């Protein structure tokens with residue numbers, strides 16, 4: 001009887017912890033054709049800081065993340081934005097109404113990190129909480145074998161800028177509003193993201209439909 005109780009208890013613990021596990025979100029394959037002609041997108045590119053309540057659907061999010069830093073030459077594992085020495089050191093976190101996620105470009109899934117709405121904690125300006133999506137660009141020092149010199153840091157900023165501009169152009173093409181943001185508290189944001197010492201926040205970017 002005692003043995004049965006122990007087995008039952010173990011089964012319940014496994015069942016409950018399994019239920020509590022937040023689920024990954026599988027994004028649909030990105031649609032990588034069409035869009036606005038490049039010169040028109042460049043003409044429309046701008047920063048905007050007023051956002052409506054409207055959520056960004058998963059198809060648009062998938063398209064946006066692909067434009068940002070997806071694989072455009074999958075056989076070579078190369079991406080839409082260049083990176084010095086092809087280090088691909090930037091990871092993209094997504095803060096949305098339904099939680100904070102890390103985008104895995106290999107499987108095109110959003111890995112849950114925090115189950116609550118942390119958008120307001122991703123920046124120091126009021127509009128940040130209103131944006132449907134806040135991207136957080138994080139450098140993974142591990143790809144350099146750990147450590148980060150000043151000169152390497154400059155390279156990381158440049159690499160991040162390419163990704164951010166891809167997002168600007170995607171937003172211009174799709175009718176989304178966006179603004180890159182350097183105004184955030186790096187220490188607090190690292191805590192919110194539960195980043196290990198080897199990772200640090202480089203830049204953030206708010207995105208949403210215009211008000």
Ligand SMILES: Cc1cc2nc3c(=O)[nH]c(=O)nc-3n(C[C@H](O)[C@H](O)[C@H](O)COP(=O)(O)O)c2cc1C
Pocket residue numbers: 045046047048049125179180181182183184203
């Ligand atoms: C690296 C970087 C950091 C920025 N940080 C902020 C910021 O913290 N808050 C903000 O409201 N705008 C920020 N911006 C947006 C700039 O203010 C904006 O690009 C500039 O005013 C020019 O406007 P435009 O993007 O519409 O051409 C940032 C832009 C860049 C490139």
